[in-house]
Amino acid sequence: MTTDLPQLFDKALRRRHLARVAPTRPAFYAQALAAEVESRLGLILRDFKSTLIFGPAAGEIRALLSGLSRLGRIITAAPAPGPGIDFVFDDEAVPLAPQSLDCIISLFGLHSVNDVPGSLAQFRAALRPDGLFLGGLFAGRTLVELREAWLAAEAELTGGASLRVAPFADLRDVGALMQRAGFALPAVDLDQTTVRYKDGLSLMREIKALGLQHSLKARARRPVTASLLARAAALYDARFSDPDGRVRATVETAWAIGWAPHASQQQPLRPGSAKARLADALKTQEVKLEDKLD
Structure with a gap:
């Protein structure tokens, strides 16, 4: 890990959150991710001899994908121990041998690491040439409603505000990071x-049950009071409820795919090497631009 990078996340706290819930994590989490992975791999006409699944619930996801023979031998790893986890390591210090895997599937860890391009570069280095990387991470406006409710409640009761929901990268950021990592x-x-819930408190309980509450280093150190929690929940229910009384929560997931470089892959053409004009193909007149604008 690059030590001079800003340390936004408390990795020890993240591990404690994930380890605490590992034995009791709700089954729907692994089921939903396994279905998503199987669907996305269905669009890729390749078989793999060895696959790493990395992230919370990787063991349960492997069990659900055990009938997918095209993944070959599946090993699992996560930032914290859990059922079916073969190896525990931090995704900022990946201990995988160079060019040792054909496929890496990273699920919902990259949004809470300090050095995302470094993590991606290490995963890419562990892939054999033409190996596949598939990653899913929370992005964009995920939990924007919860963020607003907490900020409003704290401003109202304490006159200040602190981050209770971590920020997430947008789609363009994720694409740029994949390129930077060399995919x-x-x-x-x-x-x-x-996603709809009975009320705001139900959403907060589910986030905690999944071990996905934020682990920001700059978090408020004072405990959440009962009055602050109640006010945040009340504001959530008041601002984000549907006519039937249930509340909404936005979840945006960025799905990134990339390949370890290989000579057989499609390459961009050299500028000026085209053998036909675009104007001819479109049956229109070409308009040349001046080199300099007045």
Whole structure:
């Protein structure tokens, strides 16, 4: 890990959150991710001899994907111990041998690391040439409603505010990070889902049950009081409820795909090497631009 980078996240706290919930994590989390991974891999006409699944619930996800023979031998790793986890390591210090895997699937860890390009570069180095990386991470406006409710409650009761929901990268950031890490043919798309809950407290309980509460170093150190929690929940319910009384939560997931470079991959053409004019193909008149504008 690069030590001179800003340390936004408390990695020890993140590990404690994940380790605490590992034995009791709700089953729907692994089920939803396994279904998403299987769907996305269905668009890739490749088989793999060895695959790493990295992230919370990686052991449960492997069990759900055990019938997917095209992944070959699956090993699992996570930042904290849990059921079915083969190796525990930090995704900023990846202890994988260079060019040792054909496929790496990283699930919901990269949004809470300090050195995202460094983590991506280490995963890319562990892939054999033409190996696949598939990563999912929270992005964009995820939990924007919860962030607003907490900020409003603190401003009202204490006259100040502190981050209770971590910021997330936007889609363009993720694509740029994939390129910076050296992946070939990178592509990123965004899934936006509106999840509904009985009330704001139910959402907060679920986040805690998944071990996904924020682990920012700059978090407020004073305990959350009962009155502050109640006010944040009340503001959430008042501002983000539907006519039936249930409340909305936005979840945006960036799905990134990239390949370890290989000579067989499609390459961009050299500028000026085209053998036909675009204007001819479009059956239109070419308009030349002046070299300098007046």
